[in-house]
Amino acid sequence: MDKHINPSTRAPSGTARVLRLAGPALWALGLLIPQLLSPAWITIGGIFAIYSIVALSQDIVLGRAGMYDMGHAVFFGIGAYTCAILSLFYNWPVLWTIPVAILLAAALGAILSAPIVKLRGDYLLVVTIGFNAIFVLAMQNNLFGLTGGADGLFGVSGPTLFGHMFGTQSDLFYLDWIVLAIVLWLMRNLDRSSLGRTFRYLKHDELAATTLGVNARNYKVAAFALSAGLAGLAGTLFAMQLSAVSPGSFRFTDSVVLFAIVLVGGQASVPGVLLGTAMMFVVPQIFTEFAQYRYLAFGVAMILVMILRPQGIWPARKGVI
Amino acid sequence: MNTAVSQPSGHDADVLLELDGIGISFGGLRAVDDLSFKIRRGEIVGLIGPNGAGKTTVFNMITGVYRPTDGHIRWHGRDITGFAPHRIAAAGIRRTFQTIRLFQDMTVLENVIAGQHLRMRQSWWQGLLNTPAQRREERELIERAMTVLQQLDLADVAHEIATSLPYGAQRRVEMARTLVAEPELIILDEPAAGLNEQESAGLNDTIRAIRDKGITVILVEHDMSVVMNVTDNIVVINFGKKIAEGKPADIRSNPLVIEAYLGQDDDEDDPLMNTVKDQVNA
Numbered sequence: 001m002d003k004h005i006n007p008s009t010r011a012p013s014g015t016a017r018v019l020r021l022a023g024p025a026l027w028a029l030g031l032l033i034p035q036l037l038s039p040a041w042i043t044i045g046g047i048f049a050i051y052s053i054v055a056l057s058q059d060i061v062l063g064r065a066g067m068y069d070m071g072h073a074v075f076f077g078i079g080a081y082t083c084a085i086l087s088l089f090y091n092w093p094v095l096w097t098i099p100v101a102i103l104l105a106a107a108l109g110a111i112l113s114a115p116i117v118k119l120r121g122d123y124l125l126v127v128t129i130g131f132n133a134i135f136v137l138a139m140q141n142n143l144f145g146l147t148g149g150a151d152g153l154f155g156v157s158g159p160t161l162f163g164h165m166f167g168t169q170s171d172l173f174y175l176d177w178i179v180l181a182i183v184l185w186l187m188r189n190l191d192r193s194s195l196g197r198t199f200r201y202l203k204h205d206e207l208a209a210t211t212l213g214v215n216a217r218n219y220k221v222a223a224f225a226l227s228a229g230l231a232g233l234a235g236t237l238f239a240m241q242l243s244a245v246s247p248g249s250f251r252f253t254d255s256v257v258l259f260a261i262v263l264v265g266g267q268a269s270v271p272g273v274l275l276g277t278a279m280m281f282v283v284p285q286i287f288t289e290f291a292q293y294r295y296l297a298f299g300v301a302m303i304l305v306m307i308l309r310p311q312g313i314w315p316a317r318k319g320v321i
Numbered sequence: 322m323n324t325a326v327s328q329p330s331g332h333d334a335d336v337l338l339e340l341d342g343i344g345i346s347f348g349g350l351r352a353v354d355d356l357s358f359k360i361r362r363g364e365i366v367g368l369i370g371p372n373g374a375g376k377t378t379v380f381n382m383i384t385g386v387y388r389p390t391d392g393h394i395r396w397h398g399r400d401i402t403g404f405a406p407h408r409i410a411a412a413g414i415r416r417t418f419q420t421i422r423l424f425q426d427m428t429v430l431e432n433v434i435a436g437q438h439l440r441m442r443q444s445w446w447q448g449l450l451n452t453p454a455q456r457r458e459e460r461e462l463i464e465r466a467m468t469v470l471q472q473l474d475l476a477d478v479a480h481e482i483a484t485s486l487p488y489g490a491q492r493r494v495e496m497a498r499t500l501v502a503e504p505e506l507i508i509l510d511e512p513a514a515g516l517n518e519q520e521s522a523g524l525n526d527t528i529r530a531i532r533d534k535g536i537t538v539i540l541v542e543h544d545m546s547v548v549m550n551v552t553d554n555i556v557v558i559n560f561g562k563k564i565a566e567g568k569p570a571d572i573r574s575n576p577l578v579i580e581a582y583l584g585q586d587d588d589e590d591d592p593l594m595n596t597v598k599d600q601v602n603a
Binding site: 186189190192193194195196197198200201204205207208209210211212213214215216222226316318319320321 | 384385386405406407409410411415416418422423424425426427428430431434435436438439441443445447448449450451455459463480482498502
């Protein structure tokens with residue numbers, strides 16, 4: 001190896017350096033929410049963290065691997081129902097339901113996607129809508145007598161960790177916020193790893209990627225599994241936060257919202273997706289008197305962004321290394 | 322040398338790739354018909370023919386993009402007909418594309434790292450957890466990519482977005498992406514297309530340098546200054562059939578080849594036709 005080759009990555013630009021510090025700083029600032037803001041905002045903060053995780057997981061399939069998954073609420077729902085069913089019917093400690101929910105959602109993601117990843121984008125989108133419709137129907141019809149029908153299940157408690165029961169809204173907020181940090185760290189690592197790069201190779205040019213040795217099918221299934229696993233994780237937090245799960249939270253329209261958050265925020269862009277989630281779940285709370293217009297506002301935003309800024313409000317940085 | 326593969330009796334050990342009567346039809350069109358030729362280790366082989374003769378289709382069959390409807394493709398004597406592209410890549414065959422196919426929005430370095438996909442040892446969880454072993458491998462991937470970029474005079478633009486580079490540089494990035502895998506055979510689909518005279522002269526040196534590394538080269542090319550100067554052997558096809566095969570000097574004076582090219586009288590700019598015309602008039 002020649003000595004003068006400098007294999008180090010390029011020096012980060014000024015904005016990149018600011019961002020690298022701004023992200024953790026904003027997260028740390030968020031930790032103060034329970035001290036500074038009203039109880040309503042503590043819940044909003046928790047919900048924001050949960051939906052951020054789901055939207056980031058949607059972005060693995062959609063923004064990175066480039067597959068139009070319009071049924072992502074299914075995996076979110078699997079996580080939530082797994083947590084509720086295991087803790088309510090089988091008296092599992094809530095904490096233990098988390099790894100099971102992640103694995104179950106990931107397995108379902110792999111099984112459902114394996115036969116369909118060969119489909120072209122628009123066909124895959126229609127199939128995933130079908131998955132979502134079937135999931136909601138199954139939950140409404142009290143599948144195996146476990147899902148509680150249209151009303152869902154009630155009474156999920158927070159987990160007990162190190163002898164401390166996460167019962168209050170601010171306890172749950174801290175839990176959500178810490179899990180969000182872990183997921184953000186995983187996303188950062190994903191983008192710098194072979195796995196994340198291979199997803200992007202497949203999105204940009206599948207033929208070129210396969211002639212370089214990429215087994216496209218395996219990697220697409222892996223994208224679905226990873227994405228579904230993270231959505232399942234978010235689902236368990238959701239069940240704890242609301243202490244209830246019902247089919248109404250995991251409908252096709254919820255999948256559409258997740259899809260739109262990624263497109264409006266910026267595909268494969270972590271700050272973009274967080275911004276999109278905030279627009280959808282936080283901004284409406286600031287203007288509560290207009291809250292009933294939030295779909296209208298988001299709809300208009302979607303139209304304007306797609307026309308004026310198709311790469312999203314905060315597009316992904318080009319080139320990670 | 323792949324000694325694990327049992328070699329059929331009479332198999333020439335020097336033969337790397339053998340096309341044996343391959344053919345493919347698209348609907349009613351017979352794009353390639355009963356085509357056979359062999360490529361020996363260390364050769365630079367040119368595949369030429371008029372537009373629409375089926376040259377790129379042949380490449381697509383070798384690399385698994387299309388599945389031949391007839392015949393066999395053998396690699397080290399082993400039948401690889403109809404293998405998926407990623408298995409062809411794993412066998413040690415890499416290609417470039419006639420229309421450059423770089424990963425847009427990604428840097429030159431990221432594009433070249435893609436060529437090392439099959440060398441990657443990090444597992445998915447090592448990547449997600451950013452383990453020390455994974456970070457070490459990432460550094461090695463970058464170092465190897467930089468070495469190849471340096472050889473192709475691209476080190477200065479390693480962090481540029483690949484598709485923002487001039488055309489000639491993009492071609493070299495695509496070549497770097499195949500070379501970094503250290504393949505046994507590299508397939509170049511019109512590497513001189515879109516290059517200016519100076520760049521295509523440089524291309525000759527690049528192709529020879531590739532061969533000098535022990536990599537066998539097969540190329541489709543219209544630029545006769547490239548084909549006639551660098552190839553050891555030329556296969557000429559027309560309407561999907563082989564019409565001639567031999568050394569560049571023989572091909573130049575082959576009457577069938579002259580006819581195939583002269584037959585295209587509306588293609589005044591075809592360089593081989595002009596070369597051939599000069600020969601005929603001389």
